[in-house]
Amino acid sequence: MTERPNGRRPTLEDVARRAGVSKSTVSRVINREPRVREEVARRTRKAIAELGYVPNQAARSLVTRRNNAVAVVVTEPQNRLFVDPYFDCLLRGIRQELVHQGAQPVLLFIEEPDDYPRVGNFLGGGHVDGALLFSLRADDPLPAMVEQTGLPAIFGGRPVSGSGHRGHSYTYVDADNRGGAREAVRYLVSQGRRHIATITGPLNQASAIDRLDGYRDVLLDSPPQLIAEGDFTLQGGAAAMAQLLDRCPDLDAVFIASDLMASGALKLLRERGRSVPEDVAVVGFDDLTPIAEATDPPLTTVHQDIEGMGRLMAQLLFNRTPERPAPGDAGHPLSRVVTPTRLVVRESA
Amino acid sequence: MTERPNGRRPTLEDVARRAGVSKSTVSRVINREPRVREEVARRTRKAIAELGYVPNQAARSLVTRRNNAVAVVVTEPQNRLFVDPYFDCLLRGIRQELVHQGAQPVLLFIEEPDDYPRVGNFLGGGHVDGALLFSLRADDPLPAMVEQTGLPAIFGGRPVSGSGHRGHSYTYVDADNRGGAREAVRYLVSQGRRHIATITGPLNQASAIDRLDGYRDVLLDSPPQLIAEGDFTLQGGAAAMAQLLDRCPDLDAVFIASDLMASGALKLLRERGRSVPEDVAVVGFDDLTPIAEATDPPLTTVHQDIEGMGRLMAQLLFNRTPERPAPGDAGHPLSRVVTPTRLVVRESA
Structure with a gap:
């Protein structure tokens, strides 16, 4: 509940009184200085929010020149x-x-x-x-x-x-985009896959280039028809997957440079009657759990700590x-x- | 391609030269003043972007005090x-x-x-x-x-x-949240529905309150068990729908205060074996076309011009x-x- 003492603009004093702390403590909390107990800081911030107090910017600048x-x-x-x-x-x-x-x-x-x-x-x-x-x-x-x-x-x-x-x-x-891609493709090789395709991100972005480089590190002689450029969207992943199937009907694995594209590709594979992983193994990139755990089947993917x-x-x-x-x-x-x-x-x- | 003449910071002159316009034109474009032809303005903005020119803020303040x-x-x-x-x-x-x-x-x-x-x-x-x-x-x-x-x-x-x-x-x-809700509920009445429930938004928000008021304007004596509070999320819509079905198994219509909640409710109705609209008629609110057109069946809903x-x-x-x-x-x-x-x-x- 916003309470404005007598309808006038709340002051530093009002905040101090409401929080039961000194004016210099309020000032220290506002300027995020150390040496304020967390409980006191929380009480002060609560009073600031409740009163709708806005510090005077000119006055603050004397203390710190940061915009925060x-x-x-x-x-x-x-x-x-x-x-x-x-x-x-x-x-x-x-x-x-x-x-x-x-x-x-x-x-x-x-x-x-x-x-x-x-x-x-x-x-x-x-x-x-x-x-x-x-x-x-x-x-x-x-x-x-x-x-x-x-x-x-x-x-x-x-x-x-x-x-x-x-x-x-x-x-x-x-x-480590390149290293992650390498690990994904090596895993597909170790599983006995022989025709491993890839769906890249837009190749004017470094992460897409690096993931493609990781794929090529392992499959030095991969023919160009096994590589399709996507755009990091679900629809783009499905379209690139369709392209790959048309060009190379015998592909048995695909490394896809993002989870969102992979979920589009999985949908397309299902529509074309290819079972995953039996007919085609799919590995994504990102490990965005809301996507990777919800796909059918759940997605094997390269984890990066995005947060x-x-x-x-x-x-x-x-x-x-x-x-x-x-x-x-x-x-x-x-x-x-x-x-x-x-x-x-x-x-x- | 960012080109920096001789590696120094690009000036207003550099922009004028590259765009083939006068310095005062560049200044007018930067300050969004009128009387610049669109084609000239576009060329100037292109030169600014290509050179990576950043106007001197102090100099700009003489012309305008706006932060833009x-x-x-x-x-x-x-x-x-x-x-x-x-x-x-x-x-x-x-x-x-x-x-x-x-x-x-x-x-x-x-x-x-x-x-x-x-x-x-x-x-x-x-x-x-x-x-x-x-x-x-x-x-x-x-x-x-x-x-x-x-x-x-x-x-x-x-x-x-x-x-x-x-x-x-x-x-x-x-x-017009209240008017829109009224129209939706009147429509359900006109279709011969007799037990019309509602799923509201969080009732600490005005839009949710107003839509519930519209429902009540038409159904003055609607019993409380026909009203369930949701939270404007898909999951919340499904949960509220489950609640309503448990409390009132004979309901034959529901007005739902958002499309996202309605899509959750439709899913729940399908799981419970109720066909829409035969067993239960559903009306949403928002008309967010990516949702309303993609639901099964497509959603009858109250359109508001959000954009x-x-x-x-x-x-x-x-x-x-x-x-x-x-x-x-x-x-x-x-x-x-x-x-x-x-x-x-x-x-x-």
Whole structure:
């Protein structure tokens, strides 16, 4: 219940009185300074929320120049976010860590070329303390724009070469996409599969390129008709699976670069009367449990810790020691933190 | 391809040269001033993106004090957004209009009580020109917080009484929830249905209350066991349907306050061996076509123009004339703009 003492704007004093703490304690809680007991901090935050108290920004700036806000810039159509649980998971990890640090996540979408200058304006406008960025494609102007703003930034996923990062020195967090793909394909080989196809992501994205490279590491001489390009969507996975079956009716396994595409492919295989894993073994990538456990049959897939990568990005932004520190490439302007992947065997392979 | 002339930070001159326009034209495009031909504006924005040009904020402030950014505050768990296409639709409408006005949408989530002071700080920090807010529950401190910031704000949905808006003067955009519900229930009556149940949304939300009121307008004496409270989720719809069937095995129709709940209820009815519409007629609310057209059978439902409501909120924020202007309640501090609803008959009733 919002209560406004006598209808006037609530003050720091009102909060202190309501929470039963000193004014300097309220100030310390607002500025996220240490040395406040968690119980006291919680009581104070409760009073702030109940009174609807908004600290005076000018007064706060004397204490700290931080905006206590971090931009999360997503270069995807907004509706892609709504159908792909990958982003849900990633954003959950980011949010968890930012909120833990007292920083407000500020979500910005880039859906079309016109969005770049507007987002660049906002990033350069002194509204946020840093930026987290994803899904960089070749020729993406974002890295150069962000460098101009002088904001600290962490990238999610390896930038594709040519994505304007040359001469810049960024840190990026990535899963071991190539190693994970290699493990998946080696497993299919070990199961006696002989005609192993692959459905890739869009090949202007580094994660898609790296997973295809992992497939090729194991199957050096795989003919091009066993490789179909998908788009990381369910429909795209089904379409690519149909293409592969038409081109190579005798394929007996397929490594698919995302769980969402794999679930589309499983549906298509069922429609074509191919049983999984008997006729065709299927391995996905992501291990998004709401998908991988719900498919029929449950999906064997490469696990990556998506939520953990989100947390790690936010930790690195504030120069906190990551849980799993890793050295950057020597002599390379990009430093990277690669998180491990592992195969989770269920029933589809 | 990002090209940086001689590796230095690109200037307004660089953009003008690349686009083949004057410096003042570049400046007018950046500040969204009128009197620039669309073709010239597009060419200039392309040059800005290609060069990765970020205007100097201090210089811009001489021209305009606007941040060219609007906060969109969503009081829902982030993952709710990922499973409910309602928000996707609403945000698409908002984005469309904000971008049209040259304002960057800045998405902020409130998931837990601790988030209020942090979001309040950001809103009060001079980073945005206005705020759009939704899903206000009883006792929500947001309206009072936003008023203190002095930001213009538009609300999506009628604030529940007690939600801290007393004494404030807000404009809100809402669908005709009560009228739509009335039309749905009258239709069921006209089809000869005699035991018409309802599944409501969470009754601390105005849209849920209003839809239940519409049901009661028609069925004045409906006994309480024909009313089950849901939570606007698919699972909640199925659970409420099970409850209703256990309590009233002879029910022959149900009006359900959202399409997502209706799709859960249809699944449950199928499991219980009740055919739709023969045994039980079902009417939903929303007309989210990806859901309503995909259910088995296709869903008869109350249509509301969700994307249009999003656009309208953004238009009202900038005091543009809405497409469908409506007068506020005389003598009431809240003024409202109500958009019409209409029944779309498919096969479930």
